[in-house]
Amino acid sequence: MFEILEKARIGPGVHRAVISALEIARAHRPGQFVILRCYDQGERIPLTIADKDSEKGTITLVWQEVGVTTYHFGTMEVGERLQDLCGPLGKPTHIENFGTVVGVGGGIGIAPLYPITKGMMAAGNHVISIIGARTEGLLFMTEEMRKVSHELLISTDDGSYGIHGFVTQVLKDLIDKGTKVDMVVAIGPVPMMKAVANLTRGYNLPTVVSLNPIMVDGTGMCGACRVEVGGKTMFGCVDGPEFDGHLVDFDLLTKRLAMYKGPELIALNRFRETERGCKCSIPGGGA
């Protein structure tokens, strides 16, 4: 169970792994995620199911190294097994034929956007995808995104590839040139999702965002993933992770995501000294 069958580095600090998980692959629907532990004493982290193969009984995870657990997972090799994998969790994306759906993915948000655009296309929508990163070398899954989009627009903040600028500007230009847009789905760093929601509010365009609060159990019991939506407290894991972007309190989410920065840094420094820590390229340490 939960054996790593394939593993590749698909960008700087970004990994993709295919994991054996038959029941999860069969039950999964776009927008859902898993919570995994790499080893017995390891912490639980949520990752979106970026793809699945129900016949083979596999799921694909794509993750960016940001701290101890994502670095640790990055050092695991084909043939190793995850300690446990719980899912699929969260409410699936509401998919129907809306008309024209624009998917906006920034940075690692491109991975969770992929299954949603795939689902939206299969439901008969005209899918326009806008994906972006800081610079060309940080772009990934562009060919996969092209296959699940009728139109793919790529931007980089520094202009090293595609359109020079932020994904929000690309979206604004698309709307301003008269493209009929019925729904926007935005996934990426919190400031990006906030900027997309602020933009589309002005055009009265329905906008779904996928939130990434800190999660522990993923089943509505611990309360770690509290977010405020429309003035109400909701749990990201069971009420989301997708919410109406126009109602989300992004500032509160930003504060809550930074709650454990101190301990996370201490843990990363400790990990650096371990055998696995030496195997990876943590800035300022490792091999």
Ligand code: FAD
């Ligand atoms: P740490 O150093 O522990 O934390 C770095 C930062 O990550 C923290 O400051 C905090 O903001 C956030 N974080 C820490 N622990 C958690 C936690 N238990 N849950 C959520 N956030 C946390 N990342 C991907 O790269 N790919 C994905 O497909 C993906 N999907 C996600 C889906 C959901 C529903 C959620 C909630 C998050 C998703 N994330 C994804 C974010 C990923 O879970 C965090 O990057 C990861 O937990 C960081 O753990 P760490 O130990 O490596 O880093």
Ligand code: FES
């Ligand atoms: Fe515990 Fe959502 S992660 S309630």
Ligand code: MG
């Ligand atoms: Mg951690």
